[in-house]
Amino acid sequence: MITYVRNIVDTVRTTVKGMQVTWKNLRRPETTVQYPREECVIPKGYRGFHTLDQEACILCFQCAKICPVECIEMEADRVEKKFLSWKQFSIDYNKCLFCDLCVEVCPKDCIHMDRRSSTARYAMVTDDRSTLNLDLLTFVGLSDAEQKTVDKIVSDRAAGIVTPPAKPAAPATGAAPAAGAAAAKPTPPAAAPPAAAPAAPAAPAAKPPAPPPAAGPTPPAAT
């Protein structure tokens, strides 16, 4: 009889207790969002698509070297020892394992994969794998400001204003200065064509306006 009464009491008590638990959950705000229209707040430390601060990058290749799956492809030229003429910085997300090593190794803290990345692309959903090879460059070649600076250096030099020269490093072939309008952003020295087809191989970099006739392709670096 005691067990009988205790069973009844237990039933009522546990039912009430359980319903209190669900009641508490009822009063909590929803944790889900209407996904395609709203996005979750990305927690700190989330690893997603990379972003690259192109201004800060010094092209040290550390990230590409440390990458365990070799998914980073980068290519750029130094112009006037000061500027980077970007040709490629792409990450193949078919390979990337989001290990964060490239971020940690970067000496200039210019590559990130945390929530500074655009949240709009955190889903990483595609029906075409080729779209997962992402180009991180927002601009290629030289920016307008850089182009102006380079132009000024070049024109100054032509006018005889000599900036303190550093040691000329490029093993230039010393082609004739008249050989076409030499590109202000010359192709890598190894690939430098013998003056014949001048601007053609500077691959995707049709951005800056046509540079003025320049001095030779052996630019003494401006500090």
Place this chain on the structure above:
Amino acid sequence: MDALVSLFRDSWHWAAGTSFGVALVISVLFIVAFISVWAMFGVWLERKASADFQVRLGPMEVGPHGLLQSLADGLKLAFKEDLVPKDADRFLFVFAPAVAFCGAFAAFVAIPFSPAFNVVDVDLGVFFVIAITAIGVIGVLMAGWSSNNKWSLYGAMREAAQLVSYEIPSALALMIPVLVTGSLGLRSIVEFQCMPSDGDLKAASLVYLSPNGWLALYSPWTLVAFIVYYVASLAECKRAPFDLPEAESELVAGFHTEYSGLRFSFFFLEEYGMMFVVSAVATAVFLGGWQPLPWLSINFATLGFVGHLLAVGVFLAKTIFLVWVQIWMRWTLPRLRVDQVMVMGYKYLIPITLVALTMMACYVAYGIRYVPGIG
């Protein structure tokens, strides 16, 4: 509008006297429309409430806050292929959903929504509802048997066993208010709960005191009866934690495993119709029907048509609240085992109700309401 009110108020006499066919058609259309709309709303409520309990959003896309989701689902059901399994008993298989639906459908006739909105004021209302809702189990048994599928048959047998067991405590629990009020009519039970002290409902002012109050609060034993009835009614309409007949994790979908399309939707209508019926009966018998507060009643008849609409609104609000509590329980309690269901029915609910019934009979006989010796 007054004509409409009097039409509903006197529909029974009107039907018997003038044109039985027209009255029948109007009543049937009214109930069918009501059940359909209710089922759509009920499904939406269930999905929204479950989402709330699980910290989700629930349907949001179709209509404002997903209100039209049930309509879309209903359309989808209507256009689904109508399959009858090859080895099924075709006649029974086709016939079963209609039979199952009949029980819930017919019970709507007796429910007093307001002093005026009531298809028929059945004198044996409580008895009628108990009897007619039990018809549904025949349809379920037919469905399970004719499907020629072991899951269906298991589900149907469980449903039969469960319903037979829980009809007893629920009927006994309903006998306690009957004992108090001395009437089996649902409307007169509600009127008992809002009866003014001089016993003249028609002459009552707009707001008046009614010493009887709601029957759930009338006496400790009626409160016990209310709780027992509510628990037993969960089992009767196959709601969790008594959803053994369609236990998804054990029986695929129970007795309606083989059903699809419109026939399945009839079982759906039956389930949600039953949820409404048992909650409406609990509202009418234990919670004062269309009266918004216990002990303090409103004479809705003095407000005319608006008053009747208000009364219907109060009744529906209470009923929907009880349905919501059913949903709340569903998302709280795990399913009982078969033997636990039987133990609970036979070893606990029936003895408890019998004790309550006996005690209430003694209370009524000696004119006691709360505590012997005090009053």
